[in-house]
Amino acid sequence: MSRDTMHSGLGRRSLLKGMAGFAGLAALGLPARAQGAGRVVVGTWGGDYARLLNEHIEAALLTPEGWEVIQDQAGDPERRSKMLAERRLPRGTTDLQGLNGPNMYQVYELGITQEIDYDRIPNAANLMPSMRYEYGIGHIYSGMVCLYNPDMLEAPASYAASFDPALGNRLGFIDIQYQYTMIAAALAAGGSVTAIDAGKEMLLEARRAGARIYPTNEAFAQALSAEEIGAGIMWKARAVQWQDAGINIQSVAPSEGALSYVSGFVIPRNAPNVDGAYAYLNAMLEPSAQEGFARDMGYNPTVENAEVPAELNERIGFTAEEVAALNDPDYGFILENDVEMKEWWDREFKA
Structure with missing residues (x-):
């Protein structure tokens, strides 16, 4: 882009x-x-x-x-x-x-x-x-990577694998990261950083299968620490901080190209x-x-x-x-569509 x-x-x-x-x-x-x-x-x-x-x-x-x-x-x-x-x-x-x-x-x-x-x-x-x-x-800068607990599941190779409904309630989402999560799902479904409708059904399937939603990054980290969940997506820099704090997680750069x-x-x-x-x-x-x-x-x-x-x-x-494959969000698109993105997230995904 x-x-x-x-x-x-x-x-x-x-x-x-x-x-x-x-x-x-x-x-x-x-x-x-x-x-x-x-x-x-x-x-x-x-x-x-x-x-x-x-x-x-x-x-x-x-x-x-x-x-x-x-x-x-x-x-x-x-x-x-x-x-x-x-x-x-x-x-x-x-x-x-x-x-x-x-x-x-x-x-x-x-x-x-x-x-x-x-x-x-x-x-x-x-x-x-x-x-x-x-x-x-x-x-x-950092990039949004796939996180996983190696004692709970195999390493995912992509955003698509991270959103697999087969993970059930072992998968967690972060409420305040709704913009980047929707864009990551779009990439996973073959869309782009602006073609976000492509990923909506993937997210809904994961939610119907039992995926959990946490309000903040910190609440998500606590759930990882307690092994309430074992998978999700997050900035690699934050994952390193959590590893340093003793949380049992590893990270993988997604094959679709990490969001920067x-x-x-x-x-x-x-x-x-x-x-x-x-x-x-x-x-x-x-x-x-x-x-x-x-x-x-x-x-x-x-x-x-x-x-x-x-x-x-x-x-x-x-x-x-991996640097060459980084996906830059379209900041103009996010600004133009944020109200609609948030409405879909709250009314459809979180419901």
């Missing part, structure tokens, strides 16, 4: 429809910020991701260069809501925002972020072409310190920072000059053939 395809056929009306509930969320405040070019305010999730941003990028690379970095930690919807609320201000309150792939695309199409100028990022010379977007820049997951950064149109934003993006792509996230979080580097030990790469990474 070309990047141009992802930008076609979307009107502002459809974009706003895809942001149901977006504008009504309360904006989060920040302390008054000092004038000058030395401060960078970064919107991010909290938890391990925020900690590792500080450890591998901010404290290690930016603070020694005289930058003061402040993290504005909040959930993804709250931070996008703040960006929308601030869109008409001459100066916003953040210089960068960390978002996943679909939401990087969304805020750009809404006109509240700016195009990335890669000439201002020297380390972008080593960025994987697939992680270079006009609307944002990929920080880390990208987490990256965007620059608001009214960012107060654009120079600081670009300094942060350049530091983010330093091999040492990328290697730190691979080691500590299980996500793959987006630069080609990062050196990941072979043993670690075998656990978190993908072969050259």
Whole structure:
């Protein structure tokens, strides 16, 4: 799928429809910020991701260069809501925002972020072409793989095998992953990342056979740990974290080609310190920072000059053939059709 395809056929009306509930969320405040070019305010999730941003990028690379970095930690919807609320201000309150792939695309199409100028990022010379977007820049990536408990069943070779009704109640689905699950099922049924109707009957058959649904990633992990289920699909990076926590699971890249997951950064149109934003993006792509996230979080580097030990790469990474086969979701399609996808999932699949 070309990047141009992802930008076609979307009107502002459809974009706003895809942001149901977006504008009504309360904006989060920040302390008054000092004038000058030395401060960078970064919107991010909290938890391990925020900690590792500080450890591998901010404290290690930016603070020694005289930058003061402040993290504005909040959930993804709250931070996008703040960006929308601030869109008409001459100066916003953040210089960068960390978002996943679909939401990087969304805020750009809404006109509240700016195009990335890669000439201002020297380390972008080593960025994987697939992680270079006009609307944002990929920080880390993983792929949606087939998970299985080797004591409970044979290794599946594909998404189709992972959704086999013969698994009965040993198969689990994650409610909040409905978009990617529907797309994976479409690929399993011979469809595409936009021809999702092809996979609906496959999902319904698995559900009728007893497949379970869990509300969150964490609830799904608990079910795997308790051996209530033994199969499902999930990001490989998360699977590695669960393995490290002692859960008895293995992963397989599906023969259909794994769906890719990208987490990256965007620059608001009214960012107060654009120079600081670009300094942060350049530091983010330093091999040492990328290697730190691979080691500590299980996500793959987006630069080609990062050196990941072979043993670690075998656990978190993908072969050259598997990388070539990765399926990029069509973010425009997801945004345009999210309301309908969620309605089908709730009314037909979960019923």
